[in-house]
Amino acid sequence: MSTFLLSWRCLGALCTALLIATPVHAAKDPDKEATRRVQAQLRKISDEKVVLEQDKATLNQELDTLKKKSGEMESSASSANKRKAVLEKETEALKQDKTKLSEQVEQLKKELAESQLALRDTRQNLQQETSQKQRLDQSLSTRGKELEVCETKNQKLYQYQVELINRAQNRGSLSALLDSEPVLGLKRVEIENILEEYRDKVDKEYIIQRNQ
Helix, strand or coil, rough: CCHHHHHHHHHHHHHHHHHHHEEEEEHHHHHHHHHHHHHHHHHHHHHHHHHHHHHHHHHHHHHHHHHHHHHHHHHHHHHHHHHHHHHHHHHHHHHHHHHHHHHHHHHHHHHHHHHHHHHHHHHHHHHHHHHHHHHHHHHHHHHHHHHHHHHHHHHHHHHHHHHHHHHHHHHHHHHHHHHHHHHHHHCCHHHHHHHHHHHHHHHHHHHHHHHC
């Protein structure tokens, strides 16, 4: 609307200037000349108005395009901000996960070190127990051999004792013993009882040794 008023003001100013600047033609036919010039100026103004309207339409289209692009950019910016917020949240979650994983790794390293230390102690204990077992086996083997020797000697001793008792219980040997030791004052029955008791003790001791 302001452009239209400006155009008419320009038109009035031009008409006034033309009327003042041409006194000779005005004297001849002032009305026709003025009308002709006014019409020419009107056509020029009309053409300029058309150009201005076209420029205005173009500017409006460009403005609409800019508004549309601005809306798209605002929408893109909003989406970008939302995406940024999501990424920041995911990044924070990843940082927390990384921290937890780092703590778990450190804990696993600590447990691994403790396990290796325990394994080393276990191996040392196993070696000690193995060495101790070997010593015990060797000692047991030696003791077994010694027991075999003792058992053999015990068996021979038992045989000697039984043989001695049998000889002592022999009637002739017993009589000779009584005859050779009259000062003992022992009766035959008492001596036989003593020998029998001694034989029972020898048998009992021999069985105990074999059971061991």
